[in-house]
Amino acid sequence: MDNQYQLIKHYQNKLSENEKYKVEGWLKESTNNQEEYEYCVIIWEAAQQSKPLQKLNIEHDWNLILSKANRKPKRLNKIIKYGLQIAAVFLIIFGAYWFSNNTIYKSEYQYVQNEWRNKVKTITLVDGSTVSLNYKAGLYYPKRFNGHERKIKLEGNAFFNVARNKSKPFRVETPISMVQVLGTSFNVDATNNKTIVTVKSGKVQVTNKIDDTSNVKLLPNEQGIQDRNGIYKKHISTQNYIGWKTGKYSFENESLLEVITLLEKRFHFSFLFLDNDLKTRELTAEFNGENLKDIIEIIQLSCQVRINLESNKLTISKNE
Amino acid sequence: MTNYSSISSAFKNHYPSLILYAVKWVKDEDLAKDLVQAVFVKLLEKSERIMIIDYRPYLYKSVRNQCIEHLRKNSPKDNIEDIDHSTIAYFSDPIEQSEFEAYVFGLIDKLPPATKRIFKLNRFDGLSNQEIADHLQISKRTVELQISNALKLLRKELFKSSDKIHNLSQFLYLLF
Numbered sequence: 001m002d003n004q005y006q007l008i009k010h011y012q013n014k015l016s017e018n019e020k021y022k023v024e025g026w027l028k029e030s031t032n033n034q035e036e037y038e039y040c041v042i043i044w045e046a047a048q049q050s051k052p053l054q055k056l057n058i059e060h061d062w063n064l065i066l067s068k069a070n071r072k073p074k075r076l077n078k079i080i081k082y083g084l085q086i087a088a089v090f091l092i093i094f095g096a097y098w099f100s101n102n103t104i105y106k107s108e109y110q111y112v113q114n115e116w117r118n119k120v121k122t123i124t125l126v127d128g129s130t131v132s133l134n135y136k137a138g139l140y141y142p143k144r145f146n147g148h149e150r151k152i153k154l155e156g157n158a159f160f161n162v163a164r165n166k167s168k169p170f171r172v173e174t175p176i177s178m179v180q181v182l183g184t185s186f187n188v189d190a191t192n193n194k195t196i197v198t199v200k201s202g203k204v205q206v207t208n209k210i211d212d213t214s215n216v217k218l219l220p221n222e223q224g225i226q227d228r229n230g231i232y233k234k235h236i237s238t239q240n241y242i243g244w245k246t247g248k249y250s251f252e253n254e255s256l257l258e259v260i261t262l263l264e265k266r267f268h269f270s271f272l273f274l275d276n277d278l279k280t281r282e283l284t285a286e287f288n289g290e291n292l293k294d295i296i297e298i299i300q301l302s303c304q305v306r307i308n309l310e311s312n313k314l315t316i317s318k319n320e
Numbered sequence: 321m322t323n324y325s326s327i328s329s330a331f332k333n334h335y336p337s338l339i340l341y342a343v344k345w346v347k348d349e350d351l352a353k354d355l356v357q358a359v360f361v362k363l364l365e366k367s368e369r370i371m372i373i374d375y376r377p378y379l380y381k382s383v384r385n386q387c388i389e390h391l392r393k394n395s396p397k398d399n400i401e402d403i404d405h406s407t408i409a410y411f412s413d414p415i416e417q418s419e420f421e422a423y424v425f426g427l428i429d430k431l432p433p434a435t436k437r438i439f440k441l442n443r444f445d446g447l448s449n450q451e452i453a454d455h456l457q458i459s460k461r462t463v464e465l466q467i468s469n470a471l472k473l474l475r476k477e478l479f480k481s482s483d484k485i486h487n488l489s490q491f492l493y494l495l496f
Contacts (some may be wrong), residue, residue: 003389003464003468004468004471004472005467005468005471006468006469008467036475039475042420043471044443044471046421046425047424047425047428047443048443048444048445056335056336058331058336061353061357062328062331062334065331065355068357068361069360153486169488188421
């Protein structure tokens with residue numbers, strides 16, 4: 001037969017009367033033809049049976065068997081076996097707990113980052129609290145606050161104004177610290193592996209996330225700092241820490257290094273002191289929303305230094 | 321391990337057909353695979369204590385027991401003796417049937433690529449000829465010719481190995 005597929009079609013009863021007649025005539029010609037028909041049908045049926053073997057990797061499966069046979073200890077003591085079962089149960093419970101805690105960030109939380117160099121991005125959370133993000137600051141926050149606390153995660157510098165809710169404390173996690181409040185406004189600066197929390201109103205507690213015990217409690221105009229040396233408290237007398245948001249700065253005999261560091265939070269430049277002595281030069285000035293050029297002008301005059309601004313880089317040198 | 325190499329070669333010879341045999345019991349490919357592998361794991365573990373002259377009957381019996389044990393554990397009320405070999409009526413022995421199927425599979429794998437692809441799409445993936453034609457952008461007539469070609473080549477291969485033919489010949493007279 002030229003077209004063996006006709007035989008299969010005959011076997012499946014899919015031929016027209018005319019074709020069927022042809023195949024049956026051919027079958028009657030010889031027993032050889034009948035055998036040919038049989039073989040085709042057997043192959044056809046067997047080929048369907050082979051389906052599970054499509055993706056068989058004999059070498060791989062043999063190695064799998066070998067590793068299983070070697071790994072299995074000869075005989076496990078019944079007590080050990082029982083102990084392992086209990087351990088497995090605990091492991092599963094613990095694992096489920098860990099998993100549920102970790103998936104919060106993945107499933108319900110969303111991430112937002114401020115990519116505007118010259119703008120402050122303000123997010124209003126579902127409870128009415130607002131978060132003002134400085135340039136490059138990122139925030140993980142949920143669409144809803146489930147459970148007994150309001151938990152969010154911050155990278156970078158941001159100002160918080162938290163709606164008061166005594167039964168649901170507000171928590172800000174930074175890479176190294178945990179900031180807990182009830183209702184207040186405060187600034188969290190979590191850049192350069194440090195956390196600096198400055199309180200404007202209310203009460204805030206900052207906890208070291210790494211050792212989980214050391215903490216500081218902060219009142220208005222107090223600053224909590226966690227860095228490599230641990231966690232400690234500082235008094236502040238100005239609102240310069242939120243200058244990045246308000247544009248308002250008030251310096252009184254402030255060191256030039258501190259001034260530049262604070263201005264960097266607003267204008268996002270990089271800076272270089274060509275002479276270390278210049279860092280301790282003092283500045284007394286008030287700024288209220290001026291642009292960087294004007295501010296530089298004033299600093300140059302009052303501190304007797306030269307400041308060069310080029311492609312977002314400040315170079316501070318002596319005024320020859 | 322004393323007879324490690326003989327177990328290894330028995331595995332390579334019988335593994336595909338043992339899986340097909342196990343499928344007849346448990347009706348699930350992945351489960352069948354696991355059960356056959358479990359048989360070999362057990363065999364390796366006690367290889368130092370036992371001596372097997374003919375692997376073929378030993379392995380099929382072990383797989384059968386493994387399958388029955390599994391079915392008992394999971395559905396104690398089921399009728400376990402009921403093996404499904406309705407698909408190919410020519411084989412009275414499910415072991416022979418499994419071996420033949422595995423053998424045909426090996427032959428299919430050696431077909432020319434285009435023929436093999438079309439034949440597999442029809443037989444393994446259950447696509448209709450029209451679907452294959454659409455999928456590969458060829459005519460339906462070409463699909464049918466390729467399937468016909470596959471059958472021709474397979475039949476030729478089957479003739480070459482006379483022992484398989486011998487196994488088969490007794491069933492060939494059943495239909496006529």
